[in-house]
Amino acid sequence: MSAFTIDEVKKTFTNGExxxxxxxxxxxxxxxGEITALVGPSGSGKSTILTIAAGLQSASGGEIIFEGKDMTKMSQEDIRHIRATDFGFVFQSSHLVPFLTVEEQLQLMLEVSETKTSKKEQSKAIEEILKLVDMEHRKDAYPSSLSGGERQRVAIARAIIHRPKILFADEPTASLDTKRSKDVMELLQxxxxxxxLTTLMVTHDEEMLPYADRIITMRDGYIVE
Incomplete structure (x- = not known):
């Protein structure tokens, strides 16, 4: 099932003249239900297309169709609402809040995601997600006591705790060693x-590509393969 369409999207930056x-x-x-991996050399445009698709920057032309609506024609408030309710984000760094426990990280995400649930429902959702990412035994831990792989697992849990439809992953394994990278990719898969989920991932690591359902190669602002 098609969940998200990027149609003739262009982006132009102006530097002086x-x-x-x-x-x-x-x-x-x-x-x-698929992971689409964007690959290509630095400057090819892969991170730009991801951030435009995620509503983090605007396109200069084209359409971004999500659930039948063109995001390029939406107000900033409507886009913000979609990011909060329907999109999840995983980055190269986990960006965990240092003074919050694992459980508190997820509670905070439920609050900012505008998920209208009771405290009891939130607790149940957190318990279920932590089991999915095999981190329920670390729910009271702070980020400083977690390994790099554990921090990224918590970051993934935080990205999906509100049950988004689209997951954007920008170099999710770049800060991890090979074993932890494969563990994270197996989890994402x-x-x-x-x-x-509908997952769009940018990666430089060719060893992670077998975990993707489709591999899209970009070069000089075009899809070439």
Missing amino acids: IEEEILKGVNLTLKE ELTRTLH
Whole structure:
């Protein structure tokens, strides 16, 4: 099932009198239950297309269709609401709040995601997600006592605690060693399928590509493969 469509998306940056075209008409359809990996050299435009798709920056042209609506025509408030309710984000760094426990990290996410649930429902949701990422035994731990792999597992739990439809992952394994990277990718693969997520991932690590359902290569602002 098609969940998200990027149609002829362009992006131009202006530096003084010089215009630089970063994206030159990108077309991409993302499907539910699949991981789509964007690869390519630095400057190819892969991170730009991810941030535009996620509503973190605007396109210069084209359409971003989510649930039948063009996000490029939405107000900033409507886009903010979609990011809070329907999108999840995992980055290279876990960006955990240092003075919050694992459980508190997830409680905070439920609050900012505008999820209208009771405290009892929140506790149940946190318990279920921590089991999914195999971190329930660390719910009272602070980030400083977690390994890099554990921190990224918590970051993934935080990204999906509100049950988003689209998951954006920007270099999710770049700060991890090979074993922990594979553990994280196995987790992302399992969650994408079992929770019917639509996952768009940017990566430089070719060893992570076998975990993707589709691999899209970008170069000079185009999809080339």
